[in-house]
Amino acid sequence: MQKRILVTGGAGFLGSHLCERLVAAGHEVLCVDNFFTGTRRNIAHLLDDRRFELLRHDITFPLYVEVDEIYNLACPASPIHYQFDPVQTTKTSVMGVINMLGLAKRVKAKFLQASTSEVYGDPSVHPQPEEYWGNVNPIGFRSCYDEGKRCAETLVFDYIRQHRMPAKVVRIFNTYGPRMHPSDGRVVSNFVVQALGGKDITLYGDGSQTRSFCYVDDLIEAMVRMMGTGPETTGPINIGNPTEFSIRELGELVLELTGSKSKLIFEPLPSDDPKQRQPDIRKARELLGWEPEIALPVGLKKTIDYFDDLLRRGDGPHPVGASRSN
Ligand code: NAD
Numbered sequence: 566m567q568k569r570i571l572v573t574g575g576a577g578f579l580g581s582h583l584c585e586r587l588v589a590a591g592h593e594v595l596c597v598d599n600f601f602t603g604t605r606r607n608i609a610h611l612l613d614d615r616r617f618e619l620l621r622h623d624i625t626f627p628l629y630v631e632v633d634e635i636y637n638l639a640c641p642a643s644p645i646h647y648q649f650d651p652v653q654t655t656k657t658s659v660m661g662v663i664n665m666l667g668l669a670k671r672v673k674a675k676f677l678q679a680s681t682s683e684v685y686g687d688p689s690v691h692p693q694p695e696e697y698w699g700n701v702n703p704i705g706f707r708s709c710y711d712e713g714k715r716c717a718e719t720l721v722f723d724y725i726r727q728h729r730m731p732a733k734v735v736r737i738f739n740t741y742g743p744r745m746h747p748s749d750g751r752v753v754s755n756f757v758v759q760a761l762g763g764k765d766i767t768l769y770g771d772g773s774q775t776r777s778f779c780y781v782d783d784l785i786e787a788m789v790r791m792m793g794t795g796p797e798t799t800g801p802i803n804i805g806n807p808t809e810f811s812i813r814e815l816g817e818l819v820l821e822l823t824g825s826k827s828k829l830i831f832e833p834l835p836s837d838d839p840k841q842r843q844p845d846i847r848k849a850r851e852l853l854g855w856e857p858e859i860a861l862p863v864g865l866k867k868t869i870d871y872f873d874d875l876l877r878r879g880d881g882p883h884p885v886g887a888s889r890s891n
């Protein structure tokens with residue numbers, strides 16, 4: 566059945582893949598974005614489709630539209646971007662989520678909140694199950710994002726309890742793929758852009774910290790499955806790829822796949838940088854029948870091809886706030 570679906574943050578990395586997927590499934594998609602980190606380029610191929618509509622809007626302000634489902638992805642996601650204007654980051658996760666939940670309540674829409682593994686902070690439990698409450702610094706540089714996203718989860722569960730709304734939370738772990746922002750400082754985009762440009766690969770700390778990387782197509786599949794569940798399935802549910810790599814291993818793999826002669830160099834570790842992160846995805850397996858399918862070398866190859874093309878077209882890294890393709 567065709568639905569009217571709102572995707573906030575739809576011009577961003579994950580949002581653009583989600584819009585593409587929903588339009589391809591025959592739905593009408595309203596993409597709402599303030600273009601802070603998202604770009605028109607990410608959704609340019611959808612603009613001619615009559616089922617796709619783009620609205621420039623900041624979700625910290627109320628929005629009155631009629632839709633059946635809301636995927637709330639709006640929020641800068643990389644440390645460089647969310648620390649650029651930390652107060653706006655918290656506003657997006659708190660005021661923005663209140664507005665989108667208020668909208669969902671008025672039009673009786675299903676609601677899915679994109680939360681994050683950052684709600685676990687620097688975890689003392691490994692791998693992280695959904696029951697773990699986390700280890701988060703409330704006053705550090707990452708707090709605007711971590712605490713904002715934690716408050717957003719609180720709001721979703723209060724709207725569920727108070728207004729009996731069909732709302733859900735997914736906790737997304739590190740995800741990568743084409744359309745990542747080339748200058749967002751995240752490790753996959755940094756390493757690939759550095760390797761392709763013949764620049765040194767910057768390992769922060771000694772590179773022994775770990776992450777588990779999920780390819781974007783696997784992630785989008787899980788999000789769509791989660792939205793498809795009944796009101797009893799609220800989450801929070803972890804979504805990510807449980808195969809864990811050290812950052813050094815990632816650097817070596819990028820060098821191998823790009824054939825680059827770049828060197829691995831060491832730089833200081835940012836504050837509050839989690840030492841290890843790996844999702845426990847038993848719930849996602851059980852409730853969504855979902856399992857990531859794309860192995861890191863396969864997904865990295867597609868990501869490398871994307872950045873190779875981007876850099877050849879001269880659209881390389883540029884500073885925050887100077888996005889040229891809006
Ligand atoms: P992104 O920065 O590419 O996308 C975020 C989008 O939201 C951008 O298009 C941006 O312009 C838009 N936006 C930001 N503030 C807004 C506002 N106030 N109003 C309207 N639009 C706004 O990041 P992404 O990686 O695509 O992340 C999407 C969502 O997934 C975020 O909520 C993020 O917290 C979550 N997430 C992502 C990852 C990951 O690894 N990519 C991991 C955990 C959680």
Ligand code: UDP
Nearest residue numbers: 626627628629630663664665667668670671
């Ligand atoms: N809201 C919105 N669109 C709507 C309905 C509500 O943006 O279609 C916003 C509205 O600005 C409000 C917020 O959502 O402040 C929360 O709405 P809710 O009805 O939950 O609370 P209230 O209006 O009582 O504050």
Ligand code: UDP
Nearest residue numbers: 750751752753755767768769774776812838
């Ligand atoms: N990192 C790194 N070099 C870089 C960028 C990141 O070593 O050029 C490290 C970073 O310190 C962290 C890991 O890679 O330990 C993942 O960083 P990212 O910002 O991608 O995600 P997050 O820390 O939010 O998981």
